[in-house]
Every structure is written in C-alpha cells, then in structure tokens.
Amino acid sequence: MRIEELRSLLGPGRINEDPDIIKTYSDDWTGRYKGFTPAVISPHSTDEVAEILSWCSANEVKIVPQGGNTGMVGGSVPLDGELIISLRKMNNANFSDTHKNQIIAEAGTTLLEIQNLASERGLIYGVDFGARDSATIGGTIATNAGGLNVLKYGTTRSQIISVEAVTGTGTIVGNLNGLEKDNTGYHLPSLLCGSEGTLAIVTRTKLRLWPEPEEKVTILFGFDNIQEAINLTEDCVTSNSEIVACELFFQKGVNLVREAYGVQPLWENKHSTYLLCEFAGDHNISDRLSEGVLGKILQTHNSVLVATTDGERQRLWQYRELHTVAISQKGIPLKLDVTLPLRNLSHFLESIDTICRKINPLCSPYVFGHCADGNMHLNILQSEPKVNALEEEILQFVVSLEGSISAEHGIGRSKAPYLHFQRSENELKLFAEMKRAFDPKGVLNPNVIFSSDN
Ligand code: FAD
Ligand code: 2HG
Ligand code: ZN
Secondary structure (H helix, E strand, O other), rough: OOHHHHHHHHHOOOEEEOOOHHHHHHHHHOOEEEOOOEEEEEEOHHHHHHHHHHHHHHHHOOEEEEOOOOOOOOOOOOOOOEEEOOOOOOOEEEOOEEEEEOOEEEOOEEEHHHHHHHHOEEEEEEEOOOOOOEEEHHHHHHHOOOOOOHHHHHHHHHHHEEEEEEEOOOOEEOOOOOOOOOOOOOOOOHOOOOOOOOOOOEEEEEEEEEOOOOEEEEEEEEOOOOOHHHHHHHHHHHHHEEEEEEEEEHHHHHHHHHHHHOOOOOOOHOOEEEEEOOOOOOOOOOHHHHHHHHHHHHOOOOOOEOOOOHHHHHHHHHHHHHHHHHOOOOOEEEEEEEOOOHHHHHHHHHHHHHHHHOOOOOOOOEEEEEHHOOOOEEEEOOOOOOOHHHHHHHHHHHHOOEEEEEEEEEEOOHHHHHHHOOHHHHHHHHHHHHHHHHOOOOOOOOOOOOOOOO
16 A cells, blocks of 8 residues: 555645554444554545545545544444544534524534534534544434434434535535525435445534523433333323433443442332433423323322432433443443334333343343434343344344334444345445445445445
8 A cells, every 4th residue: 555655645744654543543432343554544624535535546445434433333443454534633613604503513523512612602403422522523424323312303414404525536525505495406415424434524514503492301210111111202202392302221221330330229229110301491391391291290100300400410311321331341242223113112122131141141131222212222241152143133123123223323334234134135236326426446434334245
C-alpha cells in the first residue's frame, strides 16, 4: 500500500501510523471485535474525504469509516486490515443561518455536543442514549441510531433534513439546504441513514431540533410479571401524548447494576420486572398524569416511584442506563438487538431463557430495552463456544414472531450472515446493485451488511 502517496496528497498531520495510537481505533467498544490497520487517516474537510476516497478507489484500497467507535455490531472495526478513516477531527457545529431550529454539524460532532448546543436556544435534539459523549452524528446517521426517545421523536432518520456525503469514488453528493419540503427525486438523507458506511461517508448534515419541554416526570413501576408491564406500555402509548420513553428491565439486570455501582435495592428486590416511563410537556404534567388510565394505576399500584427533579429522575434512570456497562464489566457478551411486535413480546421474553439454556446450559442471558418500540437488547454472557448456534436459533425465533433481527444497532459484520433470514433474495440483489452504484470498486466498509455467506 502506498501510504506515502496519500500523505503527499493530504499534507502533514492527517495520517497516523503509531502502533500505540492506532490500536485504540482498531478494537471496538464491546471488546468482541479486534482488528488491525496500517494507518488511521483523519481528514479535516469534505474535500479531504473526497481526496482520500478517490485515491482508495483508484488504488482499490479498502477503508473503514469510523466515528466514536461505540457501535455494537463490529461495523467500525478493520477486521481484515483495512485503513481507518476517522471523522472525529471534523467536529464543528453551529446554528443554521437560515432556520432557527436547525443545526449544521460536521460528522464527527458528538451527540452530547449537539445536545449542549441545542440547549443554548431552549431546543433539544430528538435522539439520546448512553453513549452520547462519544457517539458521533455521522455514526448515528450511518446506523440510524434509535435510543431512549424514539417513541416521541423517531429515529435518527427523522432528525436529518439534509446531508452531504462522499461516495466510494470520491464524489461529493447532497446539499445542506435545510428545506423541510424537498421532493426532488430520491431522498439521500433517508437512504444514507442506516447504510452503515457502505455507500458513502457522511461529512456534514443539517439536523432538526425540537422545543425543550417545560417539565419532565419519570415514573418507575415494579411488577411481578411481564405482561402487566407490556399492558401498561400499551395504555401509555395509546392514551398519553406526553410519553417520551418506556423502558423495560428485569431484576437480574438490576442485580448487576447494583453490584457494579452500589445503587439502592428497588422495593427490597421483590419484583421481577420494571418499567420506567418518562413524560415530557408543558407545566403541571403531574396533575394531568393523575387523570385517566394512568391516574388509576398510580393510585392503586403499590410499587411506584415518581421523580420530578433532574436529580431524582437521574437516580431512576441509572437502573436502566447502566445495564450495558455493568454487563460489560462481567465479560464480553453476545449482543442481539431485536424488535418484536408488542403482541408477541411476552412470548419472546418468557421463552428466551429456555432457548438459550437448551443450546448452552452455562450461558447467562440479560434482557432490557425500549419497550414501546418492542426493541429488546439481549446480552448473553458466557455464550462461548456456541455463539453461532445461539445467534441462529434466537434470530430465527424472532423472524417467526414477525420481528426484526436488528432494531437500532444495524447489521455491521456481526449480523451480516443472518440478513437473509429477513431480506428476500430479490432485495439482497437490489442492495448489491445499490452498493455498486455508490461504490463500484467496493472500497467502503467491505463485509458490513454484505456477507460472503448471503
Ligand atoms: P462508529 O461506532 O464509529 O461506527 C458505526 C458505523 O457507522 C460503522 O459501520 C461505521 O463504519 C459507520 N460510520 C461512522 N461514521 C460514519 C460516517 N461519518 N459516514 C459513514 N459511515 C460512518 N445505539 C442506539 O441506536 N441506541 C442506543 O440506545 C444506544 N445506546 C448505547 C449505549 C452505550 C453505552 C454504547 C456504548 C452504545 C450504544 N449504542 C446505541 C450504539 C452506538 O452508540 C450507536 O450505534 C452509534 O450510532 C454509533 O456512533 P459512532 O459515532 O460511535 O459510530
Ligand atoms: C441501550 O439501549 C443500548 O442501552 C445498548 O442500545 C444495548 O448494550 C446493549 O445491548
Ligand atoms: Zn438501545
């Protein structure tokens, strides 16, 4: 590989070959994917991204786009020795001159930087989740990240008004016009959301912001069975327009969070199931909550904690948000991220232990997730050596229940061998043709979404 040629094209300070530094880019957050790369390239502008990709294309050099490297499906890791292009140096973000409720951001800006900027104008960005301080806006577009507030604001796809990107040949496409209505042919922002760096590298975007709610109330419910929690979820989403989050988790996960962080037990550990609901809107939400369906439950259900201040709300959220890190402290889990229709969710949740133990009696599954979206995260500790059998059996089960094998983390490398469980042969052929149109030399993120097994 003629890295020197690329260095002379880009100028100094763009290419890092220091083994100690590039190691930190080569392994992923989960610890499951460990790659290797000759160099990490850090462009400072869209034109530089275009230079890099046109050089890669001309020389047929494969390259992996990377943002915060917090992805959960191995999509940002150079498993076959590819170059890494890191967008982290491109991290400017400002309010748009043309639309007061829009931010124009470079791809490497973190979610937290966007959220902080939005709050300067009393606005919020609709996507939020635990990795907010490292995940980048480019990475969230590439994975179409979901998170905690999809119920109210939608996934990343619903926040992106315009996008600028560079295709596999080094061609700059898109615009930053920020027009809410722009039906001029194919919609590039929609197409690139969820494309996982296989079609183009996102360089800049225009994001839609929302008015900040005046008040938030967070309520934690303890239950003794799953169906009760699902019923309450359905009641909330059908009767309350102020609900923004509805998160499900279980005592087994709370035990791990308690062990890792020493948080207080919930109702003396007597419940199996927890539902965390958050409401946001105009002042006096609590008064409105005391009316209607939810009001009855609040009056009659014994295990309810209501939080109205930021500190109290955060105290309740930590039981849910710390699951991922607490699990990682115990080992490297097999991670599955699936959606089930709500009508099939309790059957899935009640079956999962038996399915896992049938394949590997020693494995230890943890489940938690975004209940209103039917999106469950299944983290299986001690999954070795039957990882593939576990993945296959569980994902087939999800498909048989009319669910999805990837809810919000994407396909990456880890789910690529299973994409045909859900997508038809005709669709996969069309995907391959789209990939060829954007990246004819196949330099961008090889083996992500597309697997040689498909
Ligand atoms: P990376 O991990 O660097 O890359 C992810 C993918 O995007 C890769 O395929 C990469 O090649 C591609 N990519 C990166 N940047 C670009 C670009 N500029 N152009 C084109 N392709 C690019 N995800 C959720 O959806 N919801 C959650 O609730 C959630 N919670 C999380 C909590 C924790 C504690 C952690 C560690 C992760 C969580 N994630 C969640 C997963 C992860 O943060 C998201 O997938 C996020 O979108 C990845 O962003 P990133 O910048 O780290 O991307
Ligand atoms: C969450 O919702 C994230 O907390 C991470 O999507 C899920 O760790 C996981 O599997
Ligand atoms: Zn999630």
